[in-house]
């Protein structure tokens with residue numbers, strides 16, 4: 750089955766080359782044939798806005814200097830570390846939008862490569878995506894964070910088992926709320942399985958906006974006795 754699955758996935762990726770929109774999501778120019786394994790041309794991919802400077806150790810916010818951002822000096826996220834690859838803008842914003850809303854799932858491996866490149870260490874035995882509410886996931890058909898988590902876990906040779914962290918209730922979409930309301934909105938919404946006890950967990954998300962979701966996920970994992978919780982996102986807003 751595994752061999753067949755792989756063969757189908759290679760065929761799928763070849764078919765995708767043919768059916769893919771021939772326009773780059775970054776520059777809107779026609780995609781060269783050789784770049785049609787994704788929907789972003791090689792030139793735009795090279796210009797994805799990587800965070801090169803200092804980042805807050807607690808929430809990965811780009812900061813001019815120091816260890817933590819002002820917010821995290823008072824109230825750091827309950828994470829051992831938090832990393833993000835790029836700024837949520839320009840071609841990276843458009844690539845992530847295509848992954849999330851236009852089913853461009855072929856970005857899973859290229860983006861997992863970026864995630865891998867910012868990991869300070871690989872001391873984990875479990876990779877978990879930030880979960881999506883069940884209703885929303887059924888409507889969309891997939892959770893983009895799970896695609897990334899699975900691809901990263903495969904690269905690292907670590908187990909990925911999304912059901913160990915679930916989102917219980919659908920509340921307001923975080924994107925519709927102001928910062929202060931976001932923390933309250935997700936408090937108690939995530940539930941971890943007792944099976945995370947003693948595990949070293951790497952949380953994966955596509956975009957980190959305020960850190961409120963990561964805080965709520967990490968709190969749920971710690972409550973069930975996770976030994977270590979770190980987080981990595983493709984982009985930091």
Ligand SMILES: [Zn+2]
Nearest residue numbers: 773776790793
């Ligand atoms: Zn382009």
Ligand SMILES: [Zn+2]
Nearest residue numbers: 805808818821
């Ligand atoms: Zn911070």
